[in-house]
Amino acid sequence: MKHLLLKIEPLIWLLFGQGILLGTILLTGWILVVNLGVPLGLISDDGLAFQRAHELGSSLVGRLVLAALCALPLWKGAHHMRHVSIDSGGAGRDAVVAPLLYGVAALGSLLAIAAVIRL
Amino acid sequence: MAETLVKKFVVTRFDPDKDEAPRTESYEVPCHPDWKVLDALNHIKDEIDGSLAHRWSCRMSVCGSCGMNVNGQPTLTCKKAVSDLPDTVEVTPLANFPVVRDLVVELDGFMEKLKSVKPWIIRAKEKAVEEGPMRQSQAELEEFKQFSMCINCMLCYAACPVVANEPEFLGPAAIALGHRYSVDSRDEGAAERNEIFRGEGTVFACSYANECSEVCPKHVDPAAAVNQAKFNAVIDWAAGLVLPRGGKE
Amino acid sequence: MRAAIAAVEADPDISVALVSKVYPMRSHTVSAEGGAAGVAREDDSLEMHGFDTVKGSDFLGDQDVIQYFVEHAPKELTRLEHWGCPWSRNEDGSVATRAFGGMSTKRTWYAADKVGFHMLHSLFQHSLRFDRIVRYDEQFVTKLIVDGGQVRGVTALDIREGVVRCILGRAVVLCTGGAGKIFPFTTNGNIKTGDGMALAYRSGVPLKDMEFVQYHPTGLPGTGILITEATRGEGGHVKNKDGERFLVTRDYGVGKKAELGPRDMISRAIVQEIEAGRGIDSQYGQYALLDLTHLGEEKIDSRLPMVRELCKIYAGVDPVYEPIPIRPVVHYMMGGVDVDIDGKANGVSGLFAAGETACVSLNGANRLGSNSLTECLVFGARSGLSAVNFAKGASAGDDAALAKVGEAEQGRIDALRGKQGGGETLAGIRGDMQKAMESGCGVYREEATMQQTVRDIAELEGRYANLSLEDSSKVFNTEIVAALELENMLDCARAVSNSAASRNESRGAHTRRDATARDDVNFLYHTLCHFDPAGPRLDKKDVTLGRWEPEERKY
């Protein structure tokens, strides 16, 4: 397990890095509009009407963007939580924590892919 | 003679011959306004308590011996002026290191880590002296110059949260010094070191706290080095996937 | 360190113990700022470097040594380049050189103004690749084990554990640095206590030319931190309180070289200016000024960044805008363990020495700036090789008998630990020694004060016997190290003061008010100082001349 983890560490780190980079860039707009602007009534909800949203989302670009928006933050989150765990004296339990967190992120990524395929 | 500042120095003492655990002792020290913390410690040793143990030599911030935690911050004691500090000054040994005695910490662990990153020029074929010096442009020099400024003072180790919790972690200075050679245009050992950097407890253990660079007295910016090394290790890894280096692995 | 690498490279079967009382990268070479000399430019030649060195030495350097030195200097510096030393570069990518005091052209290799630091770390990191260099860090050598006129190893106090170990070997190379700490005001770090000199001296090797102590003209008042000569090499001006460039306007023997004159002359000039009332007052005594403001921020930051940093931190002055306060400061010991061109010590076989602790007679009466770092490389390598050659032919000693020496040393040190004595303190004796040395062996010397210093130091040795110590711990007892260092320093101080008192002329760094001329008829010789329980015994040794005959030293 440890060995495998070491082998894929560069990959995880790439995903994590993109999670911060792309994830942050995309999430800012998403939260502003979808999670705050529209629900608070600051922005009209026409843009998010099902028809339009589905059309945009199911285009190729749309699917890719949505997949990135779902999956990348998971890797950022998992990796950071692993660091938090180690920083709070958890080097010893890392052998359990790390696979668990990355497992969650991997599962989530699969779900994300499934979700965009279903569109 | 300018007026003196009397400051209280609370100093960690620990003598494994006698003490179970570290304790503190306070000294009132009449400080000259120009003094550095080190001058005050030397005053304590010379005039008040000869049994205090601390390391120092150059008193011009270049030998790297005198690193300690001063009021919680990793500091070169020969560089920090007493006049910049509050009336009570707390001097403790560097954090994250086992303490040998008083203010003296264990450095052998670092020496092993340093050696493990191969901090020397690796070349497929050594150049003969007769061929003269290698050429290197000022720009190529700039690429690693900063990272070669490390005085091994260990302040970065005392600040890094990962060092505190991950005993395998090579730590900022060792990685910076390995990386320094990898980006030296005269070196050909980057691949070898990338391999090392992908091992356990190396670059990926760093969580980019950036504390190392905040405390570094020589502006080495070890955080930059560690994270550049990450990049290089990843690129090298990806390249290895695309075009496997035959035979070598 | 250079010696150790040379040795392991020369012979794949040997191993080398690298013993140091600090971690090797803390050695004081780390402080050297300005550069290392070696011929590199087209318009330069080995002859010119040789002649500059001979002249700088005031004709007291051995010319065969100088010949060898200038030939090997560029090679050694190139080797260091191959090992990764980050030398500063010219436009075309070749190694850059700068001007230095007493050198007739730009031949000093540099890495900004942290040359010693980069050289030391390059060497140290390079040495890590050899498993056969076994490091003994923070082990303080207390004695050379000499048996039947041959050195068999050393006894070393493990500072960490408080025990004495015998480190046996067939040859020993001493590279323990200088002894600037016998003076109160010095550029030298705390570890430069002349240990190697004292070790060899007590084993029967004479110390050579100890009277020549170099004063560096530009140290920060108060701390003694060095402002490198490269400041002058890059075009800095030395001024008095009226802003006058007295090296140009008055005749101090430096001629057209002005600020680029050799160190002894400029130091004397500054002292004379101060004595003439043209110094500036401060709580640390009077000082002169070093003005870099005309160089501009850009040049200072690229060539002299450390100078700027040091001035800001330790003098509260930014050299870009203000002149730097400076005064002459003890810097370098020209003298040291008497060795020949192979680094072989005079009188004890198997013992070698190199670096500042040795005196191969390269520097004579005055070292030229930037020659000594190169000296460490050139003669470090040569003595390493000599040691290997010697060790191959040497017989092994009788281990059991030698272990006895270790036990005796352990006894001596245990007795010293936490010693209840006659109330003399380390700081007290050290302070008095430093004061005595400054008054008798300063930039200018006189018969009466020198004799006084000789007596003072002898008396201090008596007081040392009454030393009281407070730290009784075995673990990292720095007090005991300081006590042993003090003992060594007293030995060196005695050698310096006695040698100085015997030389009734002015030559190089040894300048007397009561004998202002150089006297080649009576004093063109090396002073040897032998250890004798009754007090130092002086002797003479011929200077090897050659191509260049002594002439008046005028620039």
Added chain:
Amino acid sequence: MADAHPHAMAPTRPGKTRTAPPQRPPQFPMGGRYLAYTAFGWTGLIYLLLGFLVIEAVWALGDGAAAWQEQLLRYEHPVYIAFHVLALASVVFVGVRFFRLFPKAQPPRIGPAKPPPQSLIHGTLYAVWVGATVVFGAILAGGLF
């Protein structure tokens, strides 16, 4: 004061004298500059949740108009609002901190290619961030396409 890992910086063969255990940096984890670092780490939790929330939304979008409408309604719940305010703050915090630190992590050269100067990377990053947010936001809000 908590101890660091008992083996932090210990050599493989410890010296013969007894050492006192290493202490961790005295201000860690909540004091001084560490506070920002610790907070930075904990944003990981928020990103994890955000990731799953977006998945939920996309899933709903796949389920059809009713599910999507329901999803949008749910976002009006005060708990969601509160969480998303926090999330926005974290995202901005992560962006500011990370984009400040990111450029110096660029190796001085990748093969023959040299990266642009740091100030340029800095500027570009922040510009791209703001620009992308505006464009992406506009798309979502119906102002574009």
